[in-house]
Amino acid sequence: MDDNNNDKCIFRISKINEQRHLRAALAHNLRLENTPNINTELSHKNMHANGYSTIDECMRRYQSSIKGLKIRKNAVLAHEVLITGSPEHMKKLTKHEHIAYFNAAARWLIQLHGGELSNLLCFSVHYDESTVHAHILLIPKINNKLNSRGIIGGARGRLSELQTEFYERVAKRFGFTRGIKNSRAKHQHYSELKNLRSNLRTTANSLALAKVEHAKIIDELDNSKKVLTHVQNELKQIQRLEYTALKARIAQLEQNISRTYRPR
Structure with a gap:
């Protein structure tokens, strides 16, 4: 949603389909795991x-x-929502305004998710990353049924509608503007970033192992070359010895023959 302006509101919502992923999101939001790129101070x-x-x-x-x-087996169990804004504008707001902004977002989200406070699972505000932001986890329960589709919808345009609703009902009063609709700007959710980092670490480890294997192969090749050179030298020496011995034997035979058939 960032289109070269410094006062954009940021609203992202994603689906959680498994309880283990829900626990992982909670561990991150509650800072119960080792989280990269945070200022622990x-x-x-x-x-x-x-x-x-x-x-x-x-x-x-x-x-x-x-x-x-x-x-259902493929049901969406929870929604995770990230609320923040352009770094420049978030820095302009006071801590009191931050909290008011996030609380207003939480109230709007609860209404969006059936209106029951019991559907709110987690509400965390983080100051230990580059830009202050809030993570809000909710159960998509409407009329006593899990109904993510009724909230997020199946059409791609529904997310744009939600971003507009969020701007109109929450962010507008805190001095934010809405990003350009259908902007190509992309944002990476923490879990996506975490997966990318994990893949990068795996690739780096594989590369390191490949380098070790490559070095071993080079060493083995060098040793093989040395062994081959040694064998070739030994073979040449044997050939030289055999040739010298053969010449000596021939000379001896010639000498014997000359003695045997010496004219009298």
Whole structure:
């Protein structure tokens, strides 16, 4: 949503389809895992909503909220929402305004997700990364059914509609502007970035192993060349010895013959 202006609101929403992914998101949001690229000296400024500070607390709310629901195998179990804005504008806002902005976003999201507070699973504000932002996890439960499609929709244009609603109902009053619709600007969710970093580490490790194997092969090749050279030298020496011995034998035979048939 960043189109060369410094006051854009940022709203991203993604689906979570498995409980293990939900736990992983909670671990990240609650800072219960080693998170790359954070300033741990600022982590004490992070904030989590009361009663949402551990994975167990959040999962108990989740289990309570979905109790009795029929859940399809491919159902979307939760939505993760990232709320922030252009770094320049976020720095202009006071801490009080940050909290007001994130609280307004949470209230709007709860209404969007069926209007029940019990559908809110986690609400964390992070000050330990480059730009202050909030992560909000919610259950997409409407009329006692999991219905992600009813919130996000199946059409690509629905996300643009949600971004407009977010701007109109939340971000506008905090001095943000809306990004250009259908902008080609791309944003990477943390999980995508984490996967890319993991893939990069895997590739780097594979490359390091390949370099070691390459060095071993070069050493083995050098040793093979040395052995071959040694064998070739030995063979030449043997050939020389055989030739010298053969010449000596011939000379001896010639000498014997000359003695045997010497004229009298």
